[in-house]
Amino acid sequence: MSNIAGKAYAMNVITPIRWYMAWINKLIFKIALSNPSTLKGLITLSLIHYARWVIIPRDNFPRLDPSQPKEELNYSYMLFFSNFNGSWDQYVDSFTFAIPSGLDLFWKWNVRYPKSVPLTPFHDYIRHNQIDTAHYYNAYPMAASNDVKSAQKIKKALINFNAISADKAPEEFFDDYNKLLNDLQHHFGDMKPTPIVSLSADAVRKRYLQIPE
């Protein structure tokens, strides 16, 4: 199991939804998509790289050959995948505290969804329906989602500064340079592996090399 790749955690949650209610969820997602302000709460949670919701109708699990038995399910299923920074608790709790109503809206029609407040039943629900990842790959294990967004701003500002200010007289260059640092101060930061990286990477390494715990 490797739910962690560097600073990112991979969450997979599968929850049943009554097939005749799935269309309501799809409609809610459609409205959320066409009206980005509804996702404002999610954007506040800047620890997320990418997340998605997939609804599998109960008769629509991929069937590739007549020899494969046909699924006979009572419910449709909603899959939730997230890539976020920090620990499981931090993530689940930040959802609960930042966007409880949005969370309830997305999961409301799922069987036995306990609502996001209070925390304990919600934790139980997610934990029970979560599936561990077997292999998780992250193109930038040392970077948090905020680092990726900050890096984009730094690159743009650096290229712009170089074009405009690099050849100015030293004093003018210095003024512009200080302004650049001032403008970018929220985006700086050395990126290193965190202790979480070494613990998890070590566990995976041991398993890979078949070293006993």
Added chain:
Amino acid sequence: MATKSGNATALTVLSPIKNGSLDEVSFSDITRERCLRLPIHEKSPLSKVPNTYLARLFILDDVYYESLPANDRVFNFSDITSLFSDSARKKALPRKDHLKSKYLVFSSNFYGGLDEYLAGMWDNWSYVDHESIQRDVRHIWEHCVAFDRVTDSASFIHYIKRCQLDASLFFNGSTDDSLQEQLKSLYLKQEFTRFAVEHQGQGAAEIQQAFKAFIERVQPENLVTPTWPPGKSTP
């Protein structure tokens, strides 16, 4: 279709695994073991697949819910109206579902179009496994239903598309730049942060001179080099 957000694409694939076993180990367990044993970070085969931001593999053994098996036919409405007491609601327990196949789930977040990405997967997915054997993408999907019909890039793309599920909602909390662009930006952020710290307190002319040498070294507009390799896990 919500599978795209700007230039970023969400790919969700459920490939059914054959029921059956080899040497008393089920095909799903063989597949799980192969996924678990994939090398990580820089050595992951996914680091070679162009434009992969974050991706994962796992086995869906069955479906789950937090409750006891029973029938909920009568009390469905209780979830909507909350007209019934808690004890009545507790009696309205859901039914029990089980899958008849296990599924290999592949989920990827990447930059660009699907066909190009899948062709990149077919061409570039390679790694050396724990027995020092060179493997390609077929090793992971080998025991999936109908995968024996996959022989080339076109049939692989066709196969994965048959297993693909559309996302109802794809949320991009990061950027939708190409991976090369993201990695170059991270490299510049790291290097420029260090430059700023190292040159703190120096005079104008000195910093200007050092800055020019810095730009020469880091080449901000050259996406190919110097940059971070995909999956870089150490400074």
